Amino acid sequence: MTAIAANLQAVRTRIAAAERESGSRSSHGAPPVTLLAVSKTWPEAAIREASAAGQRAFAESYVQEGIDKQSSLQDVPLEWHFVGPVQSNKTRLVAAHFDWVHSIEREKIAQRLSEQREPSLPPLQVCLQINVSGEASKSGVSPAAAANLARSVSALPRLKLRGLMCIPEATDDPLLQRHRFAQLRQLLEALNAELGLNMDTLSMGMSDDLEAAIAEGATIVRIGTAIFGSRS
Ligand SMILES: *Cc1c(COP(=O)(O)O)cnc(C)c1O
DSSP states (O other): OOHHHHHHHHHHHHHHHHHHHHHTTSSSOOOOOEEEEEOTTOOHHHHHHHHHTTOOEEEESSHHHHHHHHHHTTTSOOEEEEOSOOOGGGHHHHHHHOSEEEEEOOHHHHHHHHHHSOTTSOOEEEEEEBOTTOOTTSOSBOGGGHHHHHHHHHTOTTEEEEEEEOOOOOOOOHHHHHHHHHHHHHHHHHHHHHHTOOOOEEEOOOTTTHHHHHHTTOSEEEESHHHHOOOO
């Protein structure tokens, strides 16, 4: 087994354990957790290794880097997610090359993505990025501004609003981790009720905090380091 295959197996084991743990607490069955492999900075060969070990969904943070890898991996059926900041001069490329965007934080960017998404492609699946920790340096819309953004994004014809994403402050305090992820879940529930939406996706949890995220209802965890190693 390659190192990446072994790491993937270890991550799948962590996810399954966290799902069992949270399933034993909630009376109703939670939706299964999707593992998204964050391959930013890693070469095509690393993605091929992960793909050979059964991984299908990959995420990139830089548009051109992601597109370059996609073009050399055309022989493999993969799903591509974009998780980095979307600049307005990159929306056309993102709309053409990705299946999902997790990092919608401005209405204008969402409008451009909808206008530029080709009719031949399925709608672009999107999440709103929420700044749950309120750090000034962090991307994402504030929880207070989320309803307006959700209302306008959900009306765009070529986007499908699937849910919310967050990157909380780095902390090894498990209670604070749980609190941030609970905030995102409660916001999703409140927006669904208030706006009559049916968002079904909580994109939360990374290599160091996936257990806390799954305990609070994550449906997609975004894992880089624990699969590919540390980025230099
Ligand atoms: C890099 C990145 C990740 C992966 O983080 P790890 O700690 O390496 O697992 C997840 N989400 C986003 C948005 C990222 O940019």
